[in-house]
Amino acid sequence: MYYSRIIEKEIERKLKTSGAVLVYGPKFCGKTTTCMLYQKSFVKLNTRQLIAMARLNPKGTLEGEAPRLIDEWQMAPDVWNQIKESLDRDYKFGRYILTGSSTPADKTDIYHSGAGRITTAFMRSMSLWESKESTGAIQLSDLFDGGKNFKWSIGEDQNLEKIAFYICRGGWPIAVTAPQDIALEITKNYWNGLFIFEESENERFRNKKPEIIKMILRSYARNISSEATIATIISDVRQSNERNMDTKTFNNYLDAIKDIFIIDDLQAWNPSIRSKTSIRTTPTRHFVDTSIACRALNISPDDLLNDLETFGLFFEDFAVRDLRIYASSLNGEVRHYRDNAGLECDAVIHLEDGRWGAIEIKLGGEKLIDDGCKSLNLLKSKLDSKSSEKAPSFLMVLTATGDAYRREDGVFVVPLTMLKP
Numbered sequence: 565m566y567y568s569r570i571i572e573k574e575i576e577r578k579l580k581t582s583g584a585v586l587v588y589g590p591k592f593c594g595k596t597t598t599c600m601l602y603q604k605s606f607v608k609l610n611t612r613q614l615i616a617m618a619r620l621n622p623k624g625t626l627e628g629e630a631p632r633l634i635d636e637w638q639m640a641p642d643v644w645n646q647i648k649e650s651l652d653r654d655y656k657f658g659r660y661i662l663t664g665s666s667t668p669a670d671k672t673d674i675y676h677s678g679a680g681r682i683t684t685a686f687m688r689s690m691s692l693w694e695s696k697e698s699t700g701a702i703q704l705s706d707l708f709d710g711g712k713n714f715k716w717s718i719g720e721d722q723n724l725e726k727i728a729f730y731i732c733r734g735g736w737p738i739a740v741t742a743p744q745d746i747a748l749e750i751t752k753n754y755w756n757g758l759f760i761f762e763e764s765e766n767e768r769f770r771n772k773k774p775e776i777i778k779m780i781l782r783s784y785a786r787n788i789s790s791e792a793t794i795a796t797i798i799s800d801v802r803q804s805n806e807r808n809m810d811t812k813t814f815n816n817y818l819d820a821i822k823d824i825f826i827i828d829d830l831q832a833w834n835p836s837i838r839s840k841t842s843i844r845t846t847p848t849r850h851f852v853d854t855s856i857a858c859r860a861l862n863i864s865p866d867d868l869l870n871d872l873e874t875f876g877l878f879f880e881d882f883a884v885r886d887l888r889i890y891a892s893s894l895n896g897e898v899r900h901y902r903d904n905a906g907l908e909c910d911a912v913i914h915l916e917d918g919r920w921g922a923i924e925i926k927l928g929g930e931k932l933i934d935d936g937c938k939s940l941n942l943l944k945s946k947l948d949s950k951s952s953e954k955a956p957s958f959l960m961v962l963t964a965t966g967d968a969y970r971r972e973d974g975v976f977v978v979p980l981t982m983l984k985p
Contacts, residue, residue: 565741569598569694570893570985574685575661576602579631582683583651584660586637589687590825590852592754594737595663596635598687603633603661615639622646630659641668644682651681667823688828689735689853691886693984697730700984702968702976704890707958708919711976717968722981724927727964728865728875731882734855748864755859758824772820778860779805780817784827784849785857789880789910791846791902794818828852830884833899833912835953844902854882872927880910880925883962883980887911887923890985901943909943911962921958928963928979936961937975 571587578585579602587595600606605628609615618625618640625634625643637643647660662682692698701717732748733739739750759774783800792800798814821827829847851857857878858864868875888898896915901922902908911923922943924936940959947953960976968978 567694570889571685571687578683578685579658583655584647584682586662586682586684587687588664591665592736592738593687593689595687599633599661599663603631604629606633608635609639610636626650631661633661635663637662638664638666638668648681688885688889690737690740691889692981695735695740698981698983701982702978704983704985705894707921711958714970717982719966719979722965724869724964728868731854731878732858732865734853751855752859772817776817781860785860787849788857789848789877791848826852826856830900833901835947848900850881850884853885854878876927879927879964883925884911886980893985907942918954919957922956923960923962925962928966933961933977937973940975941973
């Protein structure tokens, strides 16, 4: 069963405006399945023989009716250069589609950026709207228009138990479409398969020990949704695992982890504020899908339900994933805010046209919602008086469950299970 993906419109748009489109992201997020919708010929570089042939004759890999899909192109990096040469000779829109779940083994094989010829689209796992687990009663794009079509909506058929399950299962298509009683086991298998590097074509992976990668990811998961510094994470690895790890070794492993797109840090938002307020620039630590953090710490849905503080941090990571997917469809990006006065905002969505909205992410409950609203209104007042930024299009507290409504102070309260782009 194929579930439509939000990224489809982006791929379609880019095929109409660029010679080639690279769709990249973590393994098993659905890149190939989605891109197969647009190809008229394809080759999958998924066997030793096909990879060897592509490396010997990368130009031949391009032969076929356009759009030509080349799956896992990074296995034969010179394909990138052959596409550039092909488009230089005969530039037409939508000739090639590339997919990749890691960066090339040797980046020096790529002799140009592809600017003007190859455009990119990052694909994440499935959001709740894509997995049909959000009602879509509240539209993010409408909030940017002031919520003109916003309607109070009753939260039905969702509870914290379901949210905990969604977090641990993740948005991997093969798990989403599986029966619930085996979905968590599928995600567990996905986790175990991430670290089988013995036969990897990439030497940077072959010399990496899976147990050390798992240690680093466990430390990352323990610091999820926080501004933990790299030094803090290295210290945590040393203390938790009694391992003497230097900064150089850590950075080499972190680069390998980034190469397979499973961590997804949230950068800081730096509005122009005419004051002495110092804005912190440390990113918050996030995963491309929260289920990876759950597997790193062997956390189950019951574990989250029994530890609401941890549940809240993992829910924040989970919500950021969906916000990033939705924001991308609006040509926007998600960042976080924190200043030296202690004021913070979990997520700020900033669109290309300058509009922005601020979001606090809370599990729910009157007190947590009130706390979130106070932070949002304080941020708004600070920027109103001291910033050249436009006023926010909206302020929102994003919850796990409950009703969707607008408070008297103008702040929207919206469950993640009702949101769509």
